Amino acid sequence: MRVDTVHFGDVAVVRVEGDADMATSPELREAVFDVIGARAGGTVVVNLSGVPYIDSSAVATLIECLREASSGSVRFRLAGLNDGPLKVLRLTRLVDVFEVHDSEESAIRA
Amino acid sequence: MRVDTVHFGDVAVVRVEGDADMATSPELREAVFDVIGARAGGTVVVNLSGVPYIDSSAVATLIECLREASSGSVRFRLAGLNDGPLKVLRLTRLVDVFEVHDSEESAIRA
Amino acid sequence: MVAEVEVRIESDPRRLRFVRAVVGRSCRALGAGDEAAEALVLAVNEAVANVMRHAYGGDVDQPIRIRCRRAGDMVEVLICDHGKSGDVLSERIDPPDELRSGGRGLFLIRSLVDEFEFRSKDGSNRMHLRKRVPVLAGGG
Amino acid sequence: MVAEVEVRIESDPRRLRFVRAVVGRSCRALGAGDEAAEALVLAVNEAVANVMRHAYGGDVDQPIRIRCRRAGDMVEVLICDHGKSGDVLSERIDPPDELRSGGRGLFLIRSLVDEFEFRSKDGSNRMHLRKRVPVLAGGG
Ligand SMILES: Nc1ncnc2c1ncn2[C@@H]1O[C@H](COP(=O)(O)OP(=O)(O)O)[C@@H](O)[C@H]1O
Ligand SMILES: Nc1ncnc2c1ncn2[C@@H]1O[C@H](COP(=O)(O)OP(=O)(O)O)[C@@H](O)[C@H]1O
Numbered sequence: 255m256r257v258d259t260v261h262f263g264d265v266a267v268v269r270v271e272g273d274a275d276m277a278t279s280p281e282l283r284e285a286v287f288d289v290i291g292a293r294a295g296g297t298v299v300v301n302l303s304g305v306p307y308i309d310s311s312a313v314a315t316l317i318e319c320l321r322e323a324s325s326g327s328v329r330f331r332l333a334g335l336n337d338g339p340l341k342v343l344r345l346t347r348l349v350d351v352f353e354v355h356d357s358e359e360s361a362i363r364a
Numbered sequence: 365m366r367v368d369t370v371h372f373g374d375v376a377v378v379r380v381e382g383d384a385d386m387a388t389s390p391e392l393r394e395a396v397f398d399v400i401g402a403r404a405g406g407t408v409v410v411n412l413s414g415v416p417y418i419d420s421s422a423v424a425t426l427i428e429c430l431r432e433a434s435s436g437s438v439r440f441r442l443a444g445l446n447d448g449p450l451k452v453l454r455l456t457r458l459v460d461v462f463e464v465h466d467s468e469e470s471a472i473r474a
Numbered sequence: 475m476v477a478e479v480e481v482r483i484e485s486d487p488r489r490l491r492f493v494r495a496v497v498g499r500s501c502r503a504l505g506a507g508d509e510a511a512e513a514l515v516l517a518v519n520e521a522v523a524n525v526m527r528h529a530y531g532g533d534v535d536q537p538i539r540i541r542c543r544r545a546g547d548m549v550e551v552l553i554c555d556h557g558k559s560g561d562v563l564s565e566r567i568d569p570p571d572e573l574r575s576g577g578r579g580l581f582l583i584r585s586l587v588d589e590f591e592f593r594s595k596d597g598s599n600r601m602h603l604r605k606r607v608p609v610l611a612g613g614g
Numbered sequence: 615m616v617a618e619v620e621v622r623i624e625s626d627p628r629r630l631r632f633v634r635a636v637v638g639r640s641c642r643a644l645g646a647g648d649e650a651a652e653a654l655v656l657a658v659n660e661a662v663a664n665v666m667r668h669a670y671g672g673d674v675d676q677p678i679r680i681r682c683r684r685a686g687d688m689v690e691v692l693i694c695d696h697g698k699s700g701d702v703l704s705e706r707i708d709p710p711d712e713l714r715s716g717g718r719g720l721f722l723i724r725s726l727v728d729e730f731e732f733r734s735k736d737g738s739n740r741m742h743l744r745k746r747v748p749v750l751a752g753g754g
Contacts, residue, residue, distance in 0.1 A: 314578065
């Protein structure tokens, strides 16, 4: 997995590449938690357009990120979900729990 | 494997689809031998553009077809070889033994 | 017809990727369409991750076997370990509480497959996952 | 690291397609690039076809095992049968006579792999094919 963070004003975008599973989710969690910690009051977007696959560990990680963001008053958005990951969020009935955007741009502007 | 024969004047084209291996080569052999038997003095083109894979059984089959054609005074041409099959003919040093054309059209016109 | 694939790994989560790749291709080669193969890959990933986490408690050097084969009109995947057995069959299967972070593996597995079995015997645990696929034409 | 795939089939030529699909994906997942994986698939196809034709003399219901794994900087495929053993190692390896129809399997195998071994012992024949592949980065 590759994780890069880019900043646009008060929005931080975490761009992820590669499968997010039990082996790689901790890395995702750490990167997003770092950004949330440094960004009270702002917005964090996780761009998953480079992620073909997520499993329940990644789902758990995203939920933890969402909770961490709320408790730090940070807006938390997902962007660019591919079909596979979207299906997993649907199956686990979590799509509506997240603020999901089609693209990174619309997640930044929202 | 799917094998279809089409006729253009004195040229018969055998169009093959699917892998040509030890399981399917006999079918290829039978179809081509049938056409050769009915076509003294003419031309038989085997269009392999729908064949992603050939193994040594298919190579043996093509050699048998070539010999059968020569003995019946039938011109025998291969057309539309994909990279994989071409590589196998190169490895077995047989590319130059066959009359190989890029496309079915050029094999018919030649 | 005999045609089966057995994947053997150590219980290291970095092997999950390998399992997904080979199990996906094997299920397709056994007759599963894209959708059924993807569902099986997801389910097998969850089952193997559970073995790593729960049966082996995070040990990364314990053996796991995953066998894929055809069983009638189903593609069947067997996941086999010799770790701690859990009461997997009686775990809750309701959709997990929205903001709980864990507890979604078994729910996903059950949503994704047509048949689900779990047995522990003589120190070995076996989970069978089966998914209905189109009937094979000819040699498959 | 343990990560290996074993494909088990009957000696029916209609299973070759299955073998190619799973062995190809397995070799890639073990670190082979496209070219190395394709070469191994071709070589394994020839080796398994030879087992069907020569070791089992055309019987279609005899067992063949094909195991793929990593061996250092190689991907290794083992093909195992219990049929008639042939003097495979001393067979001619010159490029076969142009218009002879058979006799190209072993030649292809040797052109395609970096290492080739054959052993018969206690009624079981084992052919090892190995191909060098890039060194794994990280967990592979
Ligand atoms: N293979 C297994 N071996 C032992 N226990 C298991 C296994 N799979 C699941 N369990 C038990 O079932 C529970 C629910 O599993 P699951 O739904 O996958 O969620 P999670 O793994 O996030 O806890 C686990 O917490 C564990 O107690
Ligand atoms: N797995 C095998 N078991 C026994 N004999 C074999 C095996 N593979 C090859 N041989 C012997 O080696 C010869 C050459 O094999 P090969 O080059 O593949 O050509 P072909 O199979 O067309 O004869 C075969 O004719 C056979 O006698």
